[in-house]
Amino acid sequence: MVLALDNIANWNLAYTGTFTRTFDLTLPLSDYGYIGEVQIPSTFDSSYLTVKATSPDAKPSWRQLGYARQKFRVGVQDGGVDAVLNKRYLLSLNQPTLLVFDPSIAPTYTLSLRPFNWFKTVTIYIYKYTGTL
Numbered sequence: 110m111v112l113a114l115d116n117i118a119n120w121n122l123a124y125t126g127t128f129t130r131t132f133d134l135t136l137p138l139s140d141y142g143y144i145g146e147v148q149i150p151s152t153f154d155s156s157y158l159t160v161k162a163t164s165p166d167a168k169p170s171w172r173q174l175g176y177a178r179q180k181f182r183v184g185v186q187d188g189g190v191d192a193v194l195n196k197r198y199l200l201s202l203n204q205p206t207l208l209v210f211d212p213s214i215a216p217t218y219t220l221s222l223r224p225f226n227w228f229k230t231v232t233i234y235i236y237k238y239t240g241t242l
Contacts (some may be wrong), residue, residue, distance in 0.1 A: 112157070112240065114207075118160065119240030124151045127214040127232045128224070143230060148180075149220040149235065156188035156212045158220075160198075166229045167202055174200045174231060175224035177208060181215035205236075 113119050128146045162174035179195040195214065200206045200222070210218065224231050 120236040123237040124235040147222045153235035158208040159236045161205045161234040174202045181218040
């Protein structure tokens with residue numbers, strides 16, 4: 110199997126979103142605010158995604174944004190929740206990060222993103238691979 114990852118025609122923008130930190134006065138040190146974990150409101154069925162993350166307030170020395178995690182449902186419930194987190198990827202800042210997921214484990218899934226606490230605003234672009242496998 111040879112993938113044509115370098116062919117722009119094989120990638121479609123599946124999601125884009127901008128997230129800004131919020132302040133929760135019930136939390137310790139809430140004056141600093143945080144973005145927190147973000148559940149992407151899309152379901153994905155591609156084994157290959159690229160995630161590009163940008164931030165207007167990032168310092169030039171910052172290279173990573175945070176983590177992306179695959180989430181899917183299983184038949185075992187724990188406290189009424191039947192979703193598990195599988196793979197976790199460290200996301201690069203200002204350049205695409207390739208995420209590869211095994212379709213035999215979960216043919217469809219969602220993503221959650223967790224930017225590092227020092228980011229005030231982040232924009233996420235998620236592209237899915239639509240080329241032939």
